[in-house]
Amino acid sequence: MLGLLRQLRDEYRLAIVLITHEMDAVRAAADAVAEIRDGAIVQYGQVKELLARPDSLLGQQLLPLSPIAVNSDLLLRLSYRWDVPVATDWISRLSHQHALQIDLLGGHVEVINGQLAGRLQVGVRFQGQRLSADRTIVLLAQLGIAAEILAHAPELQEAV
Structure with missing residues (x-):
């Protein structure tokens, strides 16, 4: 789709405006990007300039993942999920209880009306007995987190 x-x-010779939270799409297709919060532009710049300035919040979001x-x-x-409050220490709790190393690869999380909201991409390494993918998804669901398995690291390692 982005290629098209x-x-x-x-x-x-068109100008195309994309409204998206998918920074991999921005990185792959945009010349310039603006971050809008509460209806106001808080940062704007050329993608290549922002990538060269990872000290900026938008630049960090555009960087490929680890x-x-x-x-x-x-x-x-x-x-x-909005229907279940998510504990802020879910990564450490899940890691300790099931001998997992959970690496936060990218994402954006905010507290809205007292609840966590956002999306993340994580890499899971099993340090003890390997859990099935289905079991891992069930454990996350019990914590109020919906999970989707990625077959492989996306080309440019998607930032969410």
């Missing part, structure tokens, strides 16, 4: 957008943009993803036993995209 780039092709149409180049062929017809190579740790390659060494993970399981890659997951996680979303906090």
Whole structure:
């Protein structure tokens, strides 16, 4: 899809506006990016300039994820559910209870009305007995976190 957008943009000299939280799409297709919070632009710049300035929040969100993803036993995209309050220490609790190393590869989380909201991408390494992917997803669901298995680290290692 992004390839088609780039092709149409180049062929017809179009300006294309994408409204997305998917920073891999921004990295792959955009020339410039703006971050909007509460209806106001808080940061704007050329993608290549922001990538060169990882000290900026938007620059950090655009950076590819850590190579740790390659060494993970399981890659997951996680979303906090609204119907269940999620404890802020869920990573350490799950890690200790089930001998997991959970590496936060990217994401964006906020507290909205007292609840965590956001999406993450994590790499899971099993240090003890390996849990099945289904069992891992059930454990996360019990904590109020929906999980989607990623078959492999996305090309540019998606930042969510």
